[in-house]
Amino acid sequence: MLEIDSVHVESLSVGPLGCNCSILADLEARRAIVIDPGGDLALIQERLRALDVAVSAIVHTHTHIDHVGCTSELQRASGAGASIHEGDRFLYDILPLQAALVGTDVPVKADLDGDLRDGHVVRAGGMELAVLHTPGHTPGSCCFLLREGGAHTLFAGDTLFRGSIGRTDLWGGDPDAILRSIHARLLSLPDETSVVTGHGPRTTIGDERAHNPFLRRR
Ligand SMILES: [Zn+2]
Ligand SMILES: [Zn+2]
Numbered sequence: 001m002l003e004i005d006s007v008h009v010e011s012l013s014v015g016p017l018g019c020n021c022s023i024l025a026d027l028e029a030r031r032a033i034v035i036d037p038g039g040d041l042a043l044i045q046e047r048l049r050a051l052d053v054a055v056s057a058i059v060h061t062h063t064h065i066d067h068v069g070c071t072s073e074l075q076r077a078s079g080a081g082a083s084i085h086e087g088d089r090f091l092y093d094i095l096p097l098q099a100a101l102v103g104t105d106v107p108v109k110a111d112l113d114g115d116l117r118d119g120h121v122v123r124a125g126g127m128e129l130a131v132l133h134t135p136g137h138t139p140g141s142c143c144f145l146l147r148e149g150g151a152h153t154l155f156a157g158d159t160l161f162r163g164s165i166g167r168t169d170l171w172g173g174d175p176d177a178i179l180r181s182i183h184a185r186l187l188s189l190p191d192e193t194s195v196v197t198g199h200g201p202r203t204t205i206g207d208e209r210a211h212n213p214f215l216r217r218r
Contacts, residue, residue, distance in 0.1 A: 007127055007148045011196050012047065015039025016104065017066040018199050022155055024146060025053045029125030033057045034080075035144060035155050036198070039069040045077065056124035058082040059116060059131075061157025061198060062141040063091040064170070065098040065107070072110035083122070085133060086114035088140025091171060116142050132185050134159050136178020137166035143186065152189060154205070158198035160186055162207070165214045166198070182215060 008025040019038035025031070032053040037044055048055065055078035060067055063084050075082045084092065091098070092112060099106040116122075118133035122144070130145040137158045144155040158166035160182055168175040191206030208215060 007146060008051065009146070009153060009196075010047065011202075012040070012043055014043060015066050015069050017102070019066045019069075020196055020198055020200075022196055023047055023051070023053075024124075024127055024129065025051050026125030026127050027051065027053070030054060031056045031125035031127070033059060033122060033124045033127060033129060034074065035059055036061055036067040036157065037070050037074045038066045041070040041073045041077075044070070044074065054078065055080040057122050059122055059129070059142075059144065060084045060088075060112075061143065061155065061159070062138040063088040064138065064158065065095060065102055065104065067157070067198070068092065068095075068110070069104070069107050071112070072108040075110050081115075082110050082112050083115040084112050085116040085131075085140030085142050087133075087135065087172075088138050089114060091138060091140070094171070116140075118142075134178075134181035134185050136168060136174050136176075136181045138170070139172040139174075141166075141178075141181075145189070152193040154186065154189060154193050154195045156186065156195050156197050160195060160203075160208060160212075161197045161199065162195075162201050162203040163212055165212070179215075187215070 015038040022035040024033040120131040122129040132143045193205040
């Protein structure tokens with residue numbers, strides 16, 4: 001994988017559930033990848049304007065409503081492709097049901113492709129974002145790995161939180177699968193890997209390996 005050291009990464013807490021939406025920007029090529037535009041379109045667009053970057057790709061760690069809430073508006077404004085893992089397509093089809101559960105309006109549907117397959121690499125400018133399929137929170141949950149200058153940043157969605165893991169009691173959730181995904185795909189990363197979680201504070205793989213009570217081997 002190409003390693004560049006000029007990727008700007010910032011995360012914004014968006015929407016009523018505080019989803020962490022991340023903007024990855026190649027400031028030289030003036031290109032961005034947006035992960036999980038769950039809401040607050042104006043805030044996301046304000047940051048894109050401030051960075052002076054155009055959106056090349058919109059990707060989703062999964063398709064719970066708090067992570068896809070303003071995908072269609074951002075897609076329309078930017079003309080960028082928007083991608084999910086095909087395993088979450090059924091969740092996108094029941095957006096009205098998800099909206100009723102959360103008590104929000106039903107978002108306008110985006111035009112989503114199912115390109116997020118395990119091993120796929122999302123490219124924009126000089127950036128390369130590797131897709132890890134990590135089912136459990138939802139069947140199509142993915143994490144994204146950015147490598148730059150020897151450092152790793154993982155965008156974990158609702159698979160891994162600081163001191164916790166994602167819930168598995170919603171549509172298609174699987175408690176065994178999420179633990180398999182985390183142990184096999186995430187804890188195999190270097191300790192110093194920085195983790196942007198789907199909600200709440202950042203963490204590192206090393207901290208979660210040492211302290212996360214949900215990940216103790218029995
Ligand atoms: Zn979720
Ligand atoms: Zn979430």
